Amino acid sequence: MNPFLRFLVLSLSISLGLTLAIEIIGALIAGKRGRALVIVLLVNVLTNPPAVLASVCITGLLFPLPAVEKLCILAIEAAVVCVEALVYRSWWEYFWHPWRLSLALNAASFVLGTLMQLLILF
Amino acid sequence: MKKFMLIWLMTVVLALCAGALADVIWIPMDSFYEMHASECVKSGRRYEARSDMNIYDQPDGKVTGSIKAGEAVYLYCTWQDSWGALDWKNGWVRLSDLRRYYDEDDFYAEHFSQIFTVEGALLLGEDKVQIKWNYMPDEIKDAAGAQVSEASYPANLWAYPGSNMIRRSFGSGGVSSSITFNSAYVDESGALWLRFSGYLYGRYEGWMYASDLSSETPRFVGRIYADTDEAEREDGKGEKVPAGVTGANGNGGPGGSLLLPAVAVAGVMLITAALLIVMRRRTRTQGA
Incomplete structure (x- = not known):
């Protein structure tokens, strides 16, 4: 397989796996069970792959200045939080505080993911 | 809500700081080292063990490990021209046990007057690469006549003209992009080399042989060690320098087609969105 494609497939699968693990554990801690957990899972499958793909494209193709790269990643993260919150809001019977949940789960996922990256780097 | 916003902002700031940490340079x-840091001279260069040798905890200190003959090591710094601190590994070695590899800095020192400032880019297309010039001085026009204007992948970046180490190889793929060159060198046979540096899926830095971008055989027999005048490569291919030690990430660069992953991601999104909509409708029907 082309090295770039292999890198992309690895990035997509590792990122999705980690995000699902972190956000489902987070949702369990927040008291979500049954169908609510399935929704959390599906929402992440909906948002994570395009977010990772967009990040890879931005960091690779835009000759990134570190600051610009970080701003782009923040924008992508913000978009993910919004989309997930909107989906959770449409399931109001399971998610009473969609924005809070989306923010909290994505913050946990972002911070833990960054920490793991640092652990791998060092 | 305000509390959550605050937590979110704090995590983002922390994460950005953590990202910056990843760029921090390793120090012994x-x-x-802490006591003599000001007396140390930064190195960052690659050496080879002349024979089996020891690693010490400090100059003339306790032996903490060993390096086999022929093994390559990087030094973070040297001290009093007699000791060197290993890079990315704590320990000190005697410089007399090492011989330094010839590198791009040596090449620059030796050929300074033959290196010209130029400006241009290598366009990385779907199937082909193409050299585009913005500025070419008169001195290299003859040599540039022999360069390829268009070539197939891969496009290889060598550590320096005459090196036997390919630092990075750009592969084929579906995304068009470009990498830039800023210096040129005409070798003894009149062939043109272009020096590229920049960032594309990681840092790229090295020289391309403009007449045969895909060549995997060293263009000519160059020097291996800094302390010898003669070329020491045995067969012209010079496997003595272990490939992949310096920045030879073999990254295919933009060479990967984004079409396939983009279609796959779009497919996953559509299926997931459809599942969510069906689930939502069923829940509403059950509720009613």
């Missing part, structure tokens, strides 16, 4: 973690 030993008391000797």
